[in-house]
């Protein structure tokens with residue numbers, strides 16, 4: 001595991017953008033694993049800039065997002081499909097049919113999860129997966145638990161996650177309580193993983209996840225066992241790194 005601490009959020013985003021841009025330039029038909037949340041916003045701006053400057057193309061790329069809220073229409077302003085279209089897909093040359101986000105409106109849990117796993121397999125697996133880090137150590141929506149959930153599954157969101165994400169809704173009562181998420185096994189099967197973490201509120205969990213024991217109570221700690229992980233933190237998130 002390679003942990004890189006940079007001075008600022010902007011520098012962290014640029015560094016991750018370079019990793020993704022280089023990857024796309026080398027392998028235009030890359031299968032990208034993508035994340036939502038506040039942290040990747042600066043990264044997506046940098047990738048849009050790289051595209052506008054003619055450095056990269058997404059025309060041959062395929063994408064799979066980590067997760068989606070259950071019960072939110074794709075057009076809902078807080079759905080992860082809407083987030084991806086607004087912040088990346090509609091600003092670059094990606095073919096929308098090649099973009100995948102779990103179907104939060106599919107009430108058949110088995111079908112929603114199995115079909116997502118099958119689509120990833122059919123695409124040849126994920127070449128490079130982007131991750132953010134929840135303040136409770138979650139990756140995707142794999143919340144702290146007694147064991148690691150392997151495949152894509154439906155999860156009850158932790159109260160701390162609902163609380164953290166309520167800043168984006170008109171009140172906590174509007175935040176969905178369940179989501180579909182890639183499993184830990186799905187994430188660990190990616191050939192490369194890049195984690196971006198920013199801000200003082202994440203400093204404690206950065207130390208626990210990447211320098212503490214590997215335990216399902218801190219889901220991101222499993223990444224210590226992956227052979228190709230790069231963690232990029234800004235100085236605030238990296239403040240407690242030993």
Ligand code: F6R
Pocket residue numbers: 034035036037038039040066067131132133134135138139140141
């Ligand atoms: C989003 C996701 C989550 C976020 C995490 C951090 O697709 O999978 O694990 O990466 O909750 O979110 P922010 O960046 O908003 O702090």
